[in-house]
Amino acid sequence: MKRRTTPAQTAILDLLKSSGSALSQDMIEQKMKGETDRVTIYRVLNRFCEDGLTHRIVSDDGKSYFALCHGCQGNHHTHDHFHFRCLTCQKVECLSEKVQVSLPQGYRATNVNAWVSGYCAGCI
Amino acid sequence: MKRRTTPAQTAILDLLKSSGSALSQDMIEQKMKGETDRVTIYRVLNRFCEDGLTHRIVSDDGKSYFALCHGCQGNHHTHDHFHFRCLTCQKVECLSEKVQVSLPQGYRATNVNAWVSGYCAGCI
DNA sequence: GTTATTATTGCAACAATGTTGCATTAGTTG
DNA sequence: CAACTAATGCAACATTGTTGCAATAATAAC
Ligand SMILES: [Mn+2]
Ligand SMILES: [Mn+2]
Ligand SMILES: [Zn+2]
Ligand SMILES: [Zn+2]
Numbered sequence: 383m384k385r386r387t388t389p390a391q392t393a394i395l396d397l398l399k400s401s402g403s404a405l406s407q408d409m410i411e412q413k414m415k416g417e418t419d420r421v422t423i424y425r426v427l428n429r430f431c432e433d434g435l436t437h438r439i440v441s442d443d444g445k446s447y448f449a450l451c452h453g454c455q456g457n458h459h460t461h462d463h464f465h466f467r468c469l470t471c472q473k474v475e476c477l478s479e480k481v482q483v484s485l486p487q488g489y490r491a492t493n494v495n496a497w498v499s500g501y502c503a504g505c506i
Numbered sequence: 507m508k509r510r511t512t513p514a515q516t517a518i519l520d521l522l523k524s525s526g527s528a529l530s531q532d533m534i535e536q537k538m539k540g541e542t543d544r545v546t547i548y549r550v551l552n553r554f555c556e557d558g559l560t561h562r563i564v565s566d567d568g569k570s571y572f573a574l575c576h577g578c579q580g581n582h583h584t585h586d587h588f589h590f591r592c593l594t595c596q597k598v599e600c601l602s603e604k605v606q607v608s609l610p611q612g613y614r615a616t617n618v619n620a621w622v623s624g625y626c627a628g629c630i
Numbered sequence: 631g632t633t634a635t636t637a638t639t640g641c642a643a644c645a646a647t648g649t650t651g652c653a654t655t656a657g658t659t660g
Numbered sequence: 661c662a663a664c665t666a667a668t669g670c671a672a673c674a675t676t677g678t679t680g681c682a683a684t685a686a687t688a689a690c
Contacts, residue, residue, distance in 0.1 A: 386637055386686045407676080419640050424677065426638090440566035442619040444647085444676065464607050469616065479607050481620070483588050486601070488627030492593065495566040496605070497619040503612030510657045510666055531647080543669050548648065550667090568647070568676080 385433070390418045394426050395435070404439065404449035404465065404474040437461040439474075440495055447474045462494045470505035509557070514542045518550050519559070528563065528573035528589065528598040561585040563598075564619055571598045586618045594629035 397413055398405060405413075407423050414423075427448045430436040436448045437459065447467075451459065464477040481496045521537055522529055529537075531547050538547075551572045554560040560572045561583065571591075575583065588601040605620045 383637070384687085388638060388686075390639075420676095421641080421678080422639055428678095429638095440564075440568070442564035442617075444564070444568075446676085466609065466613065477607070477609070481622075482606070483601065483603050483620075483622055485590065485622065485624075486627065488630060489590065489624060490630055491622045491624040493566075493623045495619075495621040495623070496607075498605075498607055498609065498615045499617045499619070500609075500613060500615040503610065506612060506614055507666070508658085512657070512667060514668075544647095545649080545670080546668055552649095553667095570648085
């Protein structure tokens with residue numbers, strides 16, 4: 383299944399790049415003014431994740447956010463950083479700080495989903 | 507609005523106490539064998555949170571889990587600890603370890619939602 | 631440039647989680 | 661017991677996300 387270049391995909395990728403933050407499907411739909419079907423947006427975002435272009439973080443607002451991978455080398459992906467969601471401007475950012483947690487004896491971690499919500503510098 | 511004691515509420519509270527882990531609505535519905543309507547379960551759980559009996563954590567499996575408050579004094583609640591979800595046995599635990607994260611300059615945190623998923627000691 | 635192949639899209643339908651309106655039931659108080 | 665009203669059950673709805681399928685269009689082959 384070789385990927386094809388389509389307007390929807392390049393538009394969504396451009397949005398992710400230019401926004402500099404993580405976006406949810408509904409944010410993208412708004413910014414595209416409904417020109418692209420919401421199912422297509424979901425499928426494009428899932429494909430980006432499969433291809434290692436983005437990572438998905440599930441927020442406590444009930445939505446998935448998609449952020450461009452940054453610092454992932456080839457097949458080796460690590461997304462064990464915190465994310466911040468501003469309750470006023472809704473912006474979602476990847477924080478640089480890595481999640482550090484020691485599990486009970488015998489536990490094995492395979493994934494991390496860590497959020498802080500509050501108010502960003504511009505919205506205090 | 508004074509609370510009343512009802513079979514549904516005591517049953518759900520007993521389940522939370524005896525399970526020793528965080529439970530989701532569907533887990534509770536299963537354990538109660540469908541004797542209580544799912545809307546009632548949701549309402550009871552929300553009431554428990556309002557009353558400071560439980561706290562809610564939203565998982566990346568798309569469900570909310572409810573855990574008994576433990577160590578919260580009166581009105582002062584702090585639920586800034588990590589949670590672990592076992593991908594095999596589905597159990598959700600509050601970890602003792604507190605979330606430590608330093609935000610960018612000027613940011614203010616109001617809430618934390620931190621998860622680690624993987625395999626617990628019994629499911630490795 | 632034309633044709634063939636099939637990845638991608640749009641639409642409808644569906645699934646899962648959670649909430650709300652409203653009539654009925656049942657704790658609590660006197 | 662009677663009155664009051666919190667809590668429940670049911671239907672309906674909202675939101676987020678996925679799947680089936682026919683139509684479209686990007687790419688490769690000729
Ligand atoms: Mn990555
Ligand atoms: Mn608490
Ligand atoms: Zn902000
Ligand atoms: Zn387990």
